[in-house]
Amino acid sequence: MLVGKKILLVIGGGIAAYKSLELIRLLQKAGASVVPVLTRSGAEFVTPLSVSALAGQKVHAELFDLTAEAEMGHIELSRSADLVVVAPATADLMAKLAGGLANDLASTLLLATDKRVLMAPAMNVRMWEHPATARNLETLQGFGVLTVGPDAGEMACGEFGPGRMAEPARIVEAIDATLGSGDLAGRHVLVTSGPTHEPIDPVRYIANRSSGRQGSAIAEALVRRGARVSFITGPASAPKPLGCAVIEVETAREMLAAVEAALPADAAIFAAAVADWHVKAETRSKIKKKGGETPPPIELAENPDILKTISHKPEDRPSLVVGFAAETDDVIANATAKRQRKGCDWLIANDVRPETGIMGGKNTTVTLITQDGPEAWEPMSKTAMADRLASRIAEALS
Numbered sequence: 001m002l003v004g005k006k007i008l009l010v011i012g013g014g015i016a017a018y019k020s021l022e023l024i025r026l027l028q029k030a031g032a033s034v035v036p037v038l039t040r041s042g043a044e045f046v047t048p049l050s051v052s053a054l055a056g057q058k059v060h061a062e063l064f065d066l067t068a069e070a071e072m073g074h075i076e077l078s079r080s081a082d083l084v085v086v087a088p089a090t091a092d093l094m095a096k097l098a099g100g101l102a103n104d105l106a107s108t109l110l111l112a113t114d115k116r117v118l119m120a121p122a123m124n125v126r127m128w129e130h131p132a133t134a135r136n137l138e139t140l141q142g143f144g145v146l147t148v149g150p151d152a153g154e155m156a157c158g159e160f161g162p163g164r165m166a167e168p169a170r171i172v173e174a175i176d177a178t179l180g181s182g183d184l185a186g187r188h189v190l191v192t193s194g195p196t197h198e199p200i201d202p203v204r205y206i207a208n209r210s211s212g213r214q215g216s217a218i219a220e221a222l223v224r225r226g227a228r229v230s231f232i233t234g235p236a237s238a239p240k241p242l243g244c245a246v247i248e249v250e251t252a253r254e255m256l257a258a259v260e261a262a263l264p265a266d267a268a269i270f271a272a273a274v275a276d277w278h279v280k281a282e283t284r285s286k287i288k289k290k291g292g293e294t295p296p297p298i299e300l301a302e303n304p305d306i307l308k309t310i311s312h313k314p315e316d317r318p319s320l321v322v323g324f325a326a327e328t329d330d331v332i333a334n335a336t337a338k339r340q341r342k343g344c345d346w347l348i349a350n351d352v353r354p355e356t357g358i359m360g361g362k363n364t365t366v367t368l369i370t371q372d373g374p375e376a377w378e379p380m381s382k383t384a385m386a387d388r389l390a391s392r393i394a395e396a397l398s
């Protein structure tokens with residue numbers, strides 16, 4: 001599945017570095033060749049000899065290595081691969097790239113590369129949760145850096161929580177998804193997903209039951225066909241899709257800003273269950289329950305309609321805009337009218353009456369409404385529906 005692909009693998013200095021040996025083995029089994037780069041601290045955890053023996057290649061370690069510069073300069077090294085993978089990506093490596101530092105071979109390569117970068121973060125849970133790491137992650141995602149993991153669980157340091165490097169098999173899946181060469185290769189597709197949260201005060205918010213499962217499935221189906229996907233998600237419970245640039249937002253207004261920042265795109269799929277309203281006067285202090293008083297009124301104001309805004313954009317409108325409609329009555333008539341109202345090209349209508357089990361479930365029954373009218377699809381899993389949609393998108397963009 002990765003036959004002929006060249007992966008530049010940067011091994012950072014963390015206990016998870018031992019898993020990078022297994023990663024090399026799995027990548028080779030999948031047909032890829034691995035050019036290893038070992039940081040100085042990475043070499044404290046795995047030896048250059050074991051890395052080079054497994055990769056069947058020289059290990060690159062020093063920035064000012066005259067022999068290596070004569071054979072292949074570090075800039076060329078960063079460009080000759082199909083993908084740069086950093087596993088484990090330590091807090092230090094993440095900070096270096098986020099800050100634009102280039103003081104060793106690994107950081108120089110990361111800054112100089114014109115290829116996509118996929119990071120598999122691994123660090124102590126406190127380090128992962130530190131605001132500095134969170135800020136660096138956000139910066140890196142803004143640069144288009146992809147991430148896989150970290151997983152939650154017991155860590156080598158004895159603590160528990162998120163910070164464990166994703167398993168090598170999952171990293172290979174993410175690499176495969178990123179390098180997928182299909183009929184959407186070279187296309188940029190934007191997907192919104194999940195619910196939005198609209199704050200009432202610092203501790204309360206208005207939400208909805210969207211799991212984000214359909215949006216994640218669509219994003220992964222697009223990635224499998226080779227698209228570059230910007231996945232803009234509210235706080236969803238479904239796992240984040242692999243191989244996408246994930247942009248996390250909370251409110252509808254933040255989602256619109258993130259969508260606009262991610263344009264231009266060839267297609268945009270609006271699968272998010274965006275809240276229609278936000279609280280007009282969100283308070284900075286927690287609303288207190290004062291005994292005997294009537295409950296406080298909550299005044300709502302309308303949120304921007306993201307789908308409608310993008311569909312009517314005079315510039316930068318994606319050539320294919322797809323919306324979703326969750327309906328309980330007169331599904332086709334309501335959805336057909338909604339397609340007109342929103343100005344999108346396609347609308348996917350879901351019958352969300354509770355007895356259908358679609359909302360939050362694994363299966364779905366949809367009708368695709370285009371300018372040619374409704375087209376009922378047979379009941380299928382959300383993954384199968386995502387594949388069918390991705391294939392139709394590829395057809396429409398060809």
Ligand code: CTP
Nearest residue numbers: 270271272274303304305306307323324325326
């Ligand atoms: N949508 C959006 N921004 C909003 C509301 C909805 O982008 N503020 C998008 C959704 O992502 C979905 C489509 O619009 O693709 C339909 O959303 P829905 O809530 O069903 O439509 P409404 O216009 O809110 O109609 P109603 O609630 O009356 O059914």
